[in-house]
Amino acid sequence: AQFRVNYKNGGIFYRSARDGYGFEADWSEFYTTTRKPTAGDVGALPLSGGQLNGALGIGTSSALGGNSIVLGDNDTGFKQNGDGNLDVYANSVHVMRFVSGSVQSNKTINITGRVNPSDYGNFDSRYVRDIRLGTRVVQTMQKGVMYEKAGHVITGLGIVGEVDGDDPAVFRPIQKYINGTWYNVAQV
Structure with missing residues (x-):
């Protein structure tokens, strides 16, 4: 030497x-x-800093494959799965994905406490904000069986003597207020 x-x-x-x-x-x-x-x-x-080619295991080897980081055990961690896609795995199960502009959960999310969205628009439009009776409708009662109009309730009857086919019945539609508009309730 x-x-x-x-x-x-x-x-x-x-x-x-x-x-x-x-x-x-x-x-x-x-x-x-x-x-x-x-x-x-x-x-x-x-x-x-620098470039690491392949999977990285912290305290273990990675079973998730290339472009992944596992923590503690070999099948729990993060994996880059395409441009802008970051996936989260727990015990080899794909549980969540972060994509530019959105988060996707593949499993149930359990939250303790209050959820405060930044935009209520996707569900505010579905709230019933008020209920009322609509414009009065008068209809002459016929002899025999007579039912209220669909989506309406009977609010008054004008019977003089006996029901002989010329007495008035008063109806009003039930209305609900959703997203700034009144809607008549449909009959089931």
Whole structure:
């Protein structure tokens, strides 16, 4: 083996004797406390950042495949699944996806406490804000069986003597107020 020492802490190097073909191996450097290797010298990521190709397991290997980070066990973590898609896995089950502009849950979300949306528009339009009786409708009662009009209730009868086919019945529609508009209630 050969050793080479460079002047003024220029490093210490060695190489082995000739290989089976008569060639000498390249010089290799000894790293010391004064000549520490860089992250690139030893194939590591520098603390300032870098690119990792493949999966990363923190405390374990990754079973989620490429472009993933697992935490604690090998099938729970995050995986980049296409441009702008970040998936969350728990015990190999795909439970959530973050996509540019939205969040998708593939499982039930349990929330303790109040949920405060930033936009109520998707469900405010479905609230019944008020109920009332609408405009009065008068109809002459016929002899025999007579029913209220669909979506209406009887609010008055004008019977003089006996029901003989010329007495008035008063009806009013039941109305509900949704998103600024009054609607007549439909009959079931």
